[in-house]
Amino acid sequence: MNTLFDKIWDRHVVQQVEDGPTQLYIDRLYCHEVTSPQAFDGMRSRGLKCYRPEKIYCMPDHNTPTHDQDKPIEDPVSKKQVDTLAKNAAEFGLTHYGMFSKDNGIIHVVGPEKGLSLPGMTIVCGDSHTSTHGAMGAVAFGIGTSEVEMVMASQCILQQKPKSMRISINGKLGKGVTAKDVALYLMAQLTTSGATGYFVEYAGEVVSALSMEGRLTLCNLSIEMGARGGFIAPDETTFAYLKGREFAPKGEDWEKAVAYWKTLKSNDDAVFDKELVFDAEDIEPRITYGTNPGMGIGITSPIPSSPLGRSGEVQALEYMGFRPGQKLLGTKVDYVFLGACTNGRIEDFRAFASIVKGRKKAGDVVAWLVPGSWAVDRQIREEGLDKILEEAGFEIRQPGCSACLAMNDDKIPAGKLSVSTSNRNFEGRQGPGARTILASPLTAAAAAVTGVITDPRELL
């Protein structure tokens, strides 16, 4: 009862159902176009209205093209899904940030940057990467479409309370090692199911030192270890990030809010169901080699020989065209993708630009640079990063989920090798037959300018 997770969860308990789940109050529901239409249909067929429409924010992101957003979407099926969200939001009286509006972007990028996701909140969305918002010190988790409908209908959800886990990373990250590398390291240590059934609190010197962008990346990837969510206790970094944002409290309300937020931490004697401690010194820039995010290595290490054959390893290497014991440094790369709710924020573009500055894009690499939101795009231009990127031969596309899951036109062709800052390297995730290597923006930039897998530390 003394972890931060307990404090936030318990405060939101409406009732404990006998021999069943908890009825939990939800402060914020985000809806995108893919996982909401059937929930709205359900509401209509039951004759229900949204119980607290002011707590629900909608925006399309998965299907949006990353070019010519001022024109209608060419793919009629994508267009219909995006239009359906706009129509549903209007019918149910919900805020909607349409495609090409200045407020649009990937839902998990827009929520924090607008101050819609705040410390102490419970936040849900029909999307597993809702864990991202945990970086603000919130309990945030992905849900299915039936559950989206539950929240629309009642502002509540029925859930079993997960167990609690604390992951502490101590020490100081080395040069060229980012929050993405920390997350990829944790996934390899825990596997993709190691944190299933748990909510993770990230702590330790490394986490305290991370920027908000880094924290959002780390929490984003909690689901890839199986965790329902991950979060970080709010601190001065959080408050400084939130101050002045559109929906953050203002004036006297701000002072009151900060005073409350400062109480949001686990007690010194808090007991977690599981506690893990890692050392920053063991983490180098990371890449994946297989077909789930847990199949990862340090960039200078060989693919494990795995004499015992971890399940799925053989099929994964066959799909990727790699062999046990192989080193991937120097492997030719076809595509580079910078973006997604994992790494589509301003700091990610700064990191990418820091490597490509004064260099040129490798001739035969196709690079897609996709800001996470129009706000990120504006900041890229304000900081002059666009000039650096363009001089190096890169073009900035328009915001959306893009090649992370290839629901728009940004599909990696079959057989091509992509170095991607996104979150999943599942078979066919970036397009049927596409082969994905997950990496940080620095490692993606190093691949983009050299045309091969390259240790970014050599270019810093």
Added chain:
Amino acid sequence: MKQKFDIITSTCVPLPLENVDTDQIIPARFLKATTREESFFGDNLFRDWRYNSDGTVNKDFVLNDPRYSGCILVAGKNFGSGSSREHAAWAIAGYGFRVVISSFFADIHKNNELNNFVLPVQVSEDYLTELFESIKENPKTEVEVDLPNQTVTNKASGRSEHFDINGYKKHCLMNGLDDIDFLVQNQDKTEQWEQLNK
């Protein structure tokens, strides 16, 4: 879709792979539908394993193997990891499966199955291994899933195991009720909570 659950006895379709993610259950390009036609999702269940890249049927995949059929899918550990897409549960239900047996389920997908009246039955690693062997030896092996008593029985070996499900959800499945009915009925409690937490 809402349907009442009791005792199900069926042959099984074995998928002895671990970490089957929801991108494999239903690839993202099939998520563009704005309606919930389960037959559409069912037709595309395991699409990229069922069909070769040229669109021809992959005869090596278990769904295309005429020896195996039934409304119980038996899958390896960590079934349904990855994306929260409920379309994966719609695809499983749409194909005609009513039960999925595995030794471990990913959280969100497990809830999605339950919310679509597909019963996830979690068994021990050892039980699962034996079940795969029984099905391999005799594809006509039947399994009985008894929700009222929370037991699963491999009819070939006779071995039974208890499985967990909370009392509330069991009641919902057996009576064809869903969570939205419950939450709407309990709106007074939600209002009370809001008053206390202004």
